[in-house]
Amino acid sequence: MKTLDPTTIWIVIASLAIGSYALRFVFIGFVGGRAMPDWLLRHLRYTAAAIIPAMVAPLVVWPSATDGKPDIAHVSAACMALAVGYITKNVISGILAGAATLYGLLYLVG
Amino acid sequence: MAITTTKSYYWRGFRDGSPFIVMAVPFGMLFGVLATEAGLSVVQTMSFSATVFAGAAQFTALHLLNDNAPTIVAILSALAVNLRVAMYSASLTPYLGAAPLWQRVFAAYFTIDQSYACSMMQFEKDPKMRVSERIRYFFGVVSPLTPAWLVATYLGAVVGTRIPESWGLDFALPITFLAMIGPMLRTTAHVVAALVAIVVALLSTTVPFNLGLLIAGCAGMMAGARCEVILERRRAAT
Numbered sequence: 001m002k003t004l005d006p007t008t009i010w011i012v013i014a015s016l017a018i019g020s021y022a023l024r025f026v027f028i029g030f031v032g033g034r035a036m037p038d039w040l041l042r043h044l045r046y047t048a049a050a051i052i053p054a055m056v057a058p059l060v061v062w063p064s065a066t067d068g069k070p071d072i073a074h075v076s077a078a079c080m081a082l083a084v085g086y087i088t089k090n091v092i093s094g095i096l097a098g099a100a101t102l103y104g105l106l107y108l109v110g
Numbered sequence: 111m112a113i114t115t116t117k118s119y120y121w122r123g124f125r126d127g128s129p130f131i132v133m134a135v136p137f138g139m140l141f142g143v144l145a146t147e148a149g150l151s152v153v154q155t156m157s158f159s160a161t162v163f164a165g166a167a168q169f170t171a172l173h174l175l176n177d178n179a180p181t182i183v184a185i186l187s188a189l190a191v192n193l194r195v196a197m198y199s200a201s202l203t204p205y206l207g208a209a210p211l212w213q214r215v216f217a218a219y220f221t222i223d224q225s226y227a228c229s230m231m232q233f234e235k236d237p238k239m240r241v242s243e244r245i246r247y248f249f250g251v252v253s254p255l256t257p258a259w260l261v262a263t264y265l266g267a268v269v270g271t272r273i274p275e276s277w278g279l280d281f282a283l284p285i286t287f288l289a290m291i292g293p294m295l296r297t298t299a300h301v302v303a304a305l306v307a308i309v310v311a312l313l314s315t316t317v318p319f320n321l322g323l324l325i326a327g328c329a330g331m332m333a334g335a336r337c338e339v340i341l342e343r344r345r346a347a348t
Binding site: 003004005006009010011013015016017019020023025026027028029032033036039040041042043044045046047048049050051052053054055056057059060061062063065074077078081082083084085086087088089090091092093094095097099100101102105106 | 336
């Protein structure tokens with residue numbers, strides 16, 4: 001492995017710091033309190049419900065702990081967390097149910 | 111009866127953000143360990159975590175630098191992984207856009223998966239919140255997480271502490287976010303948005319630079335918006 005030279009590292013850090021901040025600031029900063037068109041608002045109402053499941057789904061089906069092999073303990077734990085969160089509307093209950101399922105099944109199945 | 115004050119919104123956010131410590135700590139430690147192994151100094155590692163403040167993008171950049179990828183490729187790939195925060199920024203704007211600029215300057219910096227997900231859930235559940243209360247809540251969520259992330263990075267970088275893989279904490283991220291998705295699925299349109307996004311995400315994992323996530327997110331948003339229009343028309347017709 002080559003040693004990374006400090007200048008390169010600093011360039012990467014600075015570029016990512018500026019770039020990431022720009023991405024975060026672009027709407028909340030520049031649009032601010034101005035009204036946005038209805039069609040855009042209608043789409044934005046579903047951003048959270050779409051992007052968070054999309055982020056998580058591959059991690060559930062191909063978990064890193066099994067080197068990406070689908071596995072019953074992880075899928076069950078995920079379903080449990082989702083179902084309990086949905087039914088109780090309580091995030092902590094969902095997390096605990098998911099964690100209990102994961103540890104329980106990992107213990108039983110090994 | 112207890113009156114919900116602006117101050118208590120901060121603490122409500124703090125409470126809602128706290129469970130994410132369980133995922134921020136192992137993630138931060140791992141970044142600290144891998145960054146120093148790749149040859150970054152402690153100062154560089156800490157600057158990285160503090161200024162970029164986006165775990166997934168940081169890991170991507172580090173991985174590519176280790177693989178001798180050109181610097182510009184490492185930068186652009188990490189930014190691509192982080193493109194979703196622009197969507198978060200857009201999605202938060204109807205709720206926080208009316209806040210003073212200096213508050214938005216800080217809110218932008220703290221726009222991460224956790225603060226976004228918690229805030230959207232809270233803002234939708236309680237539409238009567240004032241802008242100042244929403245801002246308090248938002249900063250409440252990141253208050254326990256920011257120090258946890260930085261201290262964990264430091265421990266990883268200096269001590270080389272890692273949480274053993276056998277603890278299964280790598281799965282804390284999916285479980286925590288899944289538990290949050292449940293309460294977000296308030297209408298049929300939300301459920302449709304989530305299902306479409308999941309299917310597209312699973313089909314597009316081979317798309318490079320994590321762009322499958324954006325494709326899936328957009329597909330889900332379009333499906334949700336479309337479903338909302340159809341349901342409204344049907345309701346108007348009856």
